[in-house]
Structure formats: structure tokens, C-alpha cells
Amino acid sequence: MGKDNAKGFFAEFRKFITRGNVMDLAVGVLIGGAFNAITNSLVNDIINPVLGVFAGDNEDLSALSIPLPGGGDLMVGSFLNAVLNFLIMAFVVFCMMKAVNGLWRKKEAAPTPPAPSNEEKLLTEIRDLLREGQRVRETEGGAGHAGGEAP
Numbered sequence: 001m002g003k004d005n006a007k008g009f010f011a012e013f014r015k016f017i018t019r020g021n022v023m024d025l026a027v028g029v030l031i032g033g034a035f036n037a038i039t040n041s042l043v044n045d046i047i048n049p050v051l052g053v054f055a056g057d058n059e060d061l062s063a064l065s066i067p068l069p070g071g072g073d074l075m076v077g078s079f080l081n082a083v084l085n086f087l088i089m090a091f092v093v094f095c096m097m098k099a100v101n102g103l104w105r106k107k108e109a110a111p112t113p114p115a116p117s118n119e120e121k122l123l124t125e126i127r128d129l130l131r132e133g134q135r136v137r138e139t140e141g142g143a144g145h146a147g148g149e150a151p
Contacts, residue, residue: 036089043084048077 016022048061064077116124 032089035092036085039085039088039092042088043081047084048081 044060044062051061052063060077062077062081064080065073065075067073
């Protein structure tokens with residue numbers, strides 16, 4: 001019984017992993033990891049030196065620390081680096097999702113009109129029957145009946 005459960009588990013896992021959404025997610029994670037390196041470089045190599053000028057000592061912001069009484073330092077600059085990385089990544093993801101959502105809205109088909117109610121269906125059938133009856137009278141009337149009336 002344990003082997004059957006294991007086979008079912010792995011079959012379910014195989015089905016899950018081969019779905020397209022998982023592959024898209026994997027690609028997204030890889031691209032996100034690569035983009036993370038760019039974001040780290042932007043924060044560490046460009047933003048930190050500029051902010052370090054304003055923080056004093058003309059150092060990187062990542063070097064900003066507060067000495068603790070018992071020894072060691074509270075690395076405030078490293079925390080600020082992480083916050084800046086997060087904000088940049090969140091902003092980029094927001095912009096990408098906004099663009100993707102805009103594309104999906106354009107691809108959506110025009111909304112279909114609501115289905116006719118039962119009354120509308122009945123009225124349509126009555127109209128069609130009346131038209132059909134009128135055509136029958138016209139063809140019979142043209143075939144020699146007096147005044148175009150139906151017998």
C-alpha cells in the first residue's frame with residue numbers, strides 16, 4: 001500500500017512539474033535572480049556612494065553602523081541596502097505587471113451581449129411565424145386566388 005501511495009505522489013508531482021505554468025515560473029525565478037545582481041550593483045555601486053556623501057565621512061552607506069555598548073556594531077547601512085533593493089525590485093515588478101495587465105486587457109474580446117430573455121425568444125418566434133405566413137399568402141395569392149387571400 002505504501003508503494004502505491006508513493007507512485008501516486010510521484011505521478012502527481014510529474015504532472016505538476018510538466019505543466020506550462022511551472023516552467024514559466026522557473027523562467028521568472030531565473031530572470032529575477034539575474035535582475036537581482038543588477039539591482040545589487042545599482043544600490044551598492046551607484047546609490048550608496050551618493051547617499052554616503054550625505055551621511056558623512058564620504059563612505060558608502062553600507063558602511064554606516066552604530067557601535068553597541070557590549071561590542072559589535074548595528075549594521076544600519078546593510079539594512080538600508082536591503083530595503084533599497086526591495087523597493088527597486090518591487091517597483092520594477094509593479095511596472096512589469098502593469099504592462100502585462102495592459103496587454104491582457106487589449107487582448108480580451110468585446111463582451112458578448114446578454115442572452116435574450118424567454119419573452120424576447122417567444123416574440124422572435126412569433127415574428128418569424130408571421131413573416132412565414134405572410135410569404136405563404138403572397139405566393140398563394142399570386143397563384144390565382146382572388147384578392148390574394150388564403151383559402
